[in-house]
Amino acid sequence: MSANAAIQSEPPQAEMSAAPILALRNVQRSFGPIQILFDISIELHPGEVHALIGENGAGKSTAMKIMSGYLEASDGEIVLDGQPVTFARSREAEARGVTLIHQEFNLAQLLSVEQNIFLGHELKKGWLLDHATMRAQTRELLDRLETPLDPRAKTADISVPEKQMVEIAKALSRKARVLIMDEPTAALTTRETEVLFRQIDRLKEEGTAILYTSHKLDEVARIADRITVMRDGHIVRTALRGELNEDQMAEAMVGRDLSDMFPPKRPADGAEPVLEVKNFTIGTLVKDVSFTLARGEILGFAGLVGSGRTELMEGLFGVRSSTGSVAINGRPVRIHNAEEAMTAGLVYLPEDRKENGLILTQDMRRNLTLLALKKFSNIVIDRKAEEAALDKAIVEFDIRAPSRDVLVGNMSGGNQQKVLLAKIMLAEPQIVIIDEPTRGIDVGTKQQFYTFIHKLAEAGHSVIVISSEMTEVIGLCDRVCVMRRGRIEGEVTGQEVNEDVIVRLAMGLEKKGNGHD
Amino acid sequence: MAMTDTTSNAPANGKGTGFKFDIQALGPILALVVLIVIGYLLNPDFLASKNITNVLSRSAFIGIMAVGMTFVITAGGLDLSVGSMTAFIAGIMIMVMNALIPALGTGWGVILIGMGTGLMLGAIAGAVNGLLITRMGIEAFIVTLGMMVIFRSLVTWMADGGTISLNFSIGSIYEPVYYGGLFGIRWPIIVFAVVAILGEIAMRHTAYGRHCAAIGSNEQVARYSAVHVKNVRLMTYVVLGILVGLASVLYVPRLGSASNSTGLLWELETIAAVIIGGTLLSGGFGRVWGTVVGVLILGLIDNILNLTDLVSPYLNGAIQGVIIILAVVLQRARKSSR
Numbered sequence: 001m002s003a004n005a006a007i008q009s010e011p012p013q014a015e016m017s018a019a020p021i022l023a024l025r026n027v028q029r030s031f032g033p034i035q036i037l038f039d040i041s042i043e044l045h046p047g048e049v050h051a052l053i054g055e056n057g058a059g060k061s062t063a064m065k066i067m068s069g070y071l072e073a074s075d076g077e078i079v080l081d082g083q084p085v086t087f088a089r090s091r092e093a094e095a096r097g098v099t100l101i102h103q104e105f106n107l108a109q110l111l112s113v114e115q116n117i118f119l120g121h122e123l124k125k126g127w128l129l130d131h132a133t134m135r136a137q138t139r140e141l142l143d144r145l146e147t148p149l150d151p152r153a154k155t156a157d158i159s160v161p162e163k164q165m166v167e168i169a170k171a172l173s174r175k176a177r178v179l180i181m182d183e184p185t186a187a188l189t190t191r192e193t194e195v196l197f198r199q200i201d202r203l204k205e206e207g208t209a210i211l212y213t214s215h216k217l218d219e220v221a222r223i224a225d226r227i228t229v230m231r232d233g234h235i236v237r238t239a240l241r242g243e244l245n246e247d248q249m250a251e252a253m254v255g256r257d258l259s260d261m262f263p264p265k266r267p268a269d270g271a272e273p274v275l276e277v278k279n280f281t282i283g284t285l286v287k288d289v290s291f292t293l294a295r296g297e298i299l300g301f302a303g304l305v306g307s308g309r310t311e312l313m314e315g316l317f318g319v320r321s322s323t324g325s326v327a328i329n330g331r332p333v334r335i336h337n338a339e340e341a342m343t344a345g346l347v348y349l350p351e352d353r354k355e356n357g358l359i360l361t362q363d364m365r366r367n368l369t370l371l372a373l374k375k376f377s378n379i380v381i382d383r384k385a386e387e388a389a390l391d392k393a394i395v396e397f398d399i400r401a402p403s404r405d406v407l408v409g410n411m412s413g414g415n416q417q418k419v420l421l422a423k424i425m426l427a428e429p430q431i432v433i434i435d436e437p438t439r440g441i442d443v444g445t446k447q448q449f450y451t452f453i454h455k456l457a458e459a460g461h462s463v464i465v466i467s468s469e470m471t472e473v474i475g476l477c478d479r480v481c482v483m484r485r486g487r488i489e490g491e492v493t494g495q496e497v498n499e500d501v502i503v504r505l506a507m508g509l510e511k512k513g514n515g516h517d
Numbered sequence: 518m519a520m521t522d523t524t525s526n527a528p529a530n531g532k533g534t535g536f537k538f539d540i541q542a543l544g545p546i547l548a549l550v551v552l553i554v555i556g557y558l559l560n561p562d563f564l565a566s567k568n569i570t571n572v573l574s575r576s577a578f579i580g581i582m583a584v585g586m587t588f589v590i591t592a593g594g595l596d597l598s599v600g601s602m603t604a605f606i607a608g609i610m611i612m613v614m615n616a617l618i619p620a621l622g623t624g625w626g627v628i629l630i631g632m633g634t635g636l637m638l639g640a641i642a643g644a645v646n647g648l649l650i651t652r653m654g655i656e657a658f659i660v661t662l663g664m665m666v667i668f669r670s671l672v673t674w675m676a677d678g679g680t681i682s683l684n685f686s687i688g689s690i691y692e693p694v695y696y697g698g699l700f701g702i703r704w705p706i707i708v709f710a711v712v713a714i715l716g717e718i719a720m721r722h723t724a725y726g727r728h729c730a731a732i733g734s735n736e737q738v739a740r741y742s743a744v745h746v747k748n749v750r751l752m753t754y755v756v757l758g759i760l761v762g763l764a765s766v767l768y769v770p771r772l773g774s775a776s777n778s779t780g781l782l783w784e785l786e787t788i789a790a791v792i793i794g795g796t797l798l799s800g801g802f803g804r805v806w807g808t809v810v811g812v813l814i815l816g817l818i819d820n821i822l823n824l825t826d827l828v829s830p831y832l833n834g835a836i837q838g839v840i841i842i843l844a845v846v847l848q849r850a851r852k853s854s855r
Contacts, residue, residue: 317741319740319741337740337743337745338740338741338742338743338744339743339745341743342743348741350741355735355737355738356737356738356740356741357738357741358738359731359734359735359738359801360734360735361734361801361802362730362731362734366727366730366731370727370731370738370739370742370744371742371743373724373727373728374724376724377723377724379723380718380722380723381722381723381724381727383722423742427743
């Protein structure tokens with residue numbers, strides 16, 4: 001820490017002489033007795049991408065909310081164009097050109113894309129709305145973002161990456177001078193991320209100041225002109241482009257060495273398949289998929305968002321109707337709902353923990369036992385057994401919560417994910433499907449999850465991991481199925497499990513049979 | 518909503534909710550105590566056992582239904598049809614019993630068949646509501662609004678615009694089911710108590726209650742957690758239907774008749790009791806004991822207005838309305854202060 005402080009005390013000012021548009025000066029923030037931010041100073045310069053990185057809970061979101069008027073600073077000042085300002089609310093910040101794009105979307109689900117983009121800033125012709133101009137501008141913005149969306153499409157019906165693009169379009173339409181992006185690429189595929197980066201470049205040229213957060217350090221290394229690393233509410237490092245490599249960033253964030261993110265790969269316990277899937281089809285989303293899974297294996301599923309990975313797993317779990325044959329331990333099974341799946345020994349950890357995984361308004365205990373509730377209830381629920389299960393889960397999965405009764409919605413993303421993993425493991429499954437194990441969680445917790453997954457396989461569970469993060473699939477799995485447009489485009493094993501091969505398969509640049517053709 | 522800071526794991530939040538939860542739990546009880554004190558100060562007869570018996574046995578009908586309604590609302594549903602369902606079931610019960618007298622004579626046989634008819638009809642009516650809502654995917658509000666109007670109209674038609682009256686001699690045999698009791702406690706009160714206790718246990722200590730709350734909080738999470746969402750929902754309506762049948766079984770001996778005005782606005786009183794008791798109208802959290810307190814609050818207000826001439830009893834409805842809105846406002850305030 002002291003070494004870092006020494007580096008940080010030499011403020012880099014060589015090439016960045018332009019005055020900042022927006023700056024935080026010695027900002028403090030407390031929630032009740034808990035201080036979240038300590039003495040934060042950040043400068044956003046025109047035409048510069050400033051990346052703010054740190055683990056979940058490091059205070060990034062709080063800092064961003066203070067910059068954009070969603071929260072007030074307890075102490076210190078916000079300086080806009082050289083003048084101290086206080087934003088009474090986010091609208092005031094927006095009116096002055098400071099826009100925050102939330103990590104969780106702020107879109108009205110039942111309104112159209114166009115209505116959302118202009119929400120609160122509708123263009124008018126006299127008394128009436130100017131639909132024609134708004135539609136034309138929406139088209140233009142979406143074109144710019146290379147997102148072929150109908151402006152009239154209902155927001156609820158579009159995909160998650162499309163929603164992210166709509167959020168960005170919305171910010172662009174406000175002619176923001178300072179754009180604050182909270183993990184904009186968390187839900188984007190590689191291709192969409194590229195589109196976003198081109199837009200960021202373009203905004204930079206136009207002189208927009210951009211604050212960017214991401215857990216994807218390769219992105220940060222690529223686009224950031226300046227990097228600020230936060231840990232536990234403090235700024236621990238500020239660096240210019242090229243001064244930090246990804247490992248150094250991770251180290252600064254976590255405060256310890258992260259050279260071994262992944263435990264060593266382990267082979268399956270044998271060739272005997274636990275799960276055999278043949279000609280599995282779900283409407284037009286998943287077509288004729290066949291694969292097998294062995295005991296103790298960690299099988300990866302890669303592919304672009306929308307390639308049918310999640311749908312396939314939801315079909316296997318019985319929450320989508322499907323055709324085709326599934327056998328577990330050599331015995332054919334028909335699974336029509338989650339309970340049948342659980343009885344057959346298969347559980348699924350959903351991609352979206354807030355929508356499908358956890359009840360945010362309930363405590364840990366109720367969430368933990370919901371799936372396997374039968375185990376805890378005869379006629380009435382055995383409260384003691386539940387508490388014991390929670391005790392065990394807290395230790396086993398290192399769940400950190402301020403108290404046992406805290407609502408799950410008030411816990412950090414990483415801890416929520418741990419509760420969710422503990423929940424599905426209570427069902428004592430043979431087959432565990434984990435969809436995006438580490439979405440939106442910090443580096444330190446990610447590493448923990450990789451260890452958990454490894455331990456599950458070691459204990460004889462068969463694990464399927466779906467992930468959009470290439471490093472994750474490559475680091476965890478000895479065998480990877482790559483999906484594209486609802487089909488398994490190819491399967492790679494051993495040495496072939498590398499980024500290049502997987503990307504080529506996912507993009508349809510290469511075709512590969514299941515090992516024999 | 519945008520303000521929810523998910524990244525800050527502030528322990529203050531946890532403590533805050535715990536503390537506020539206590540106030541939330543105590544609110545309705547406090548209101549009840551205040552009402553009792555006011556009632557006693559205004560008229561010492563208020564606490565006489567005769568008066569208490571009266572209040573409780575009249576509240577029992579609403580109370581029995583409200584316990585069922587707590588589950589429906591907790592699971593994210595609503596049932597507007599219970600008032601007219603009571604009238605319809607009571608009407609059919611009376612007609613069945615009257616029709617059976619020539620064949621079976623006047624005795625308990627006829628009454629038992631009548632009671633069975635009531636419970637059965639309740640279950641069927643509840644199942645119709647539940648199936649339309651879960652299988653056809655129609656909004657609970659629409660389905661039960663339609664059923665409310667249908668039942669009301671059917672009763673009017675069955676009574677030909679007048680009153681359906683129970684045969685006098687059957688009525689006098691049946692009468693003790695409302696007016697009689699055990700150890701001086703009337704049957705409706707006993708039944709209400711038993712239903713409430715079973716309901717409380719079911720809500721707090723069984724998988725079924727847990728599932729209702731899960732569905733009301735987030736249907737998708739429930740589905741991914743192996744909860745049979747449709748079946749659990751359907752069951753809430755069936756159980757409520759049976760409880761409406763049970764309330765009718767106790768109601769028929771009280772007046773021995775059913776008419777167009779039987780059970781008028783009971784659905785609103787039932788829902789109001791549930792909400793006053795602290796159950797969330799949007800679902801996800803339900804409290805049976807709170808519902809019981811809510812029922813008592815509504816019953817006592819009615820009684821106090823009748824016993825005193827401070828405010829015209831005609832204003833009873835207005836006062837109830839204010840209390841319902843106030844209860845929700847307080848819920849809302851607590852929620853946002855969290």
